[in-house]
Amino acid sequence: MRLWITVIMVIATAINVKAQESKTMSESEIRSKLTPMQLFVTQEKGTERPFTGEYWNLFERGKYHCVVCDAELFESDTKYDSSCGWPSFFDSKFKDNISEKPDYSHNMIRTEVVCKNCGAHLGHVFNDGPQPTGIRYCINSASLKFKPFNEK
Secondary structure (H helix, E strand, O other), X not given: OHHHHHHHHHHHHHHHHHHHHHHHOOHHHHHHHOOHHHHHHHHHOOOXXXXXXXXXXXXXXXXXXXXXOOOEEEEXXXXXXXXXXXXXXXXXXXXXXXXXXXXXXXXXXXXXXXXXXXXXXXXXXXXXXXXXXOOEEEXXXXXXXXXXXXXX
16 A cells, blocks of 8 residues: 555656646757756756766855746855755755755655756655754756846
């Protein structure tokens, strides 16, 4: 019974994400806009290898936006070095733009982080971060676009 509930939840989540994606851009528009890695991460729920992404070791001041729809997701003052190989944030000032969903893939129980505006897969959130929140948003660089504060 538990397995069927899990399967139903995963299918419902996938349908919901695809429905959200179609609200903002067509599949062909998304494909033409993104690199193969960005497409793999944001649309196929992939993961880039640790320590290979553009932003894992970037600590300039600015904002991180969704690479698909440009929604604001994180600010640099909540980014920290977690030594995990992906950009890590202990909080978001833009929680209205982020959604968390159960993720049962790869025989694990995790919490997926998606862009609430377009449904793009961003990464996962864990309960092993620093204070004051104790959480770690572990986000793929390929799902982000960094904009320095001096850029509009």
